[in-house]
Amino acid sequence: MSRAPAGWDVDSPVQAEVFVVWLDGDRLALTGPDGPQPWILQLGPTEHPVEVVDRIVRDVVGPPILVHSTSWRRDRDAVILSFVVVIDQALVGDMASVPIDRAELARSTATAAPRDIAVSAVVEHGLRHLAWLVQDDPVVAAELPTSWRPLLAAYVPEPFRSLG
């Protein structure tokens, strides 16, 4: 799921990295116009990141169910804002897709960011974030189809799960 070096690429100082997630039967899966690899968007100095992600996803894929920023990091000589975008199965069409496997998180030290952060760790973090939101945020709880809940429950740390 990495981007191949090429002559043309987003190079703005702030970029959005979009993970388009959908429910494929009983598994969560990654897709997007570039397939399952991170979908990189340029963010201009006066643009609101959420608005850009929402607009581009609507134009290219279709109306998303949820657009949520879940983490940030430094990479690609830029600040990367990661987004989980939930879409309905009907929008996947012929876009390439892969099931999402569980992954280890990239852990920070007490005062410093992790040295290396794999894409799989960013996705894992994003889904853990979504799992927390579906319990804590009434908007997310209302918008996310109920069929997602049992799958996201597996991403909730045990002590939090008992509060649900």
Added chain:
Amino acid sequence: MDVVRQFTNRCACGWEFRGSADEVVDATIDHGKRIHNMEATREQVLEAIGAEPGDATGAREAAGEAEAAAG
């Protein structure tokens, strides 16, 4: 018969386009704007694909307009 030089541009996302300089410029600008929210100029694309002055109609027209404006 003029032979039109062919160029290829490849985006890091995997998108690739081959054609004349003008075609590659137009396709790249469209791809960048639609898929990556990028605002690219013709000159940036021409430089990226290694086109020389005269390869692109747009570049020749722009140069002509500049000369006309200066003259």
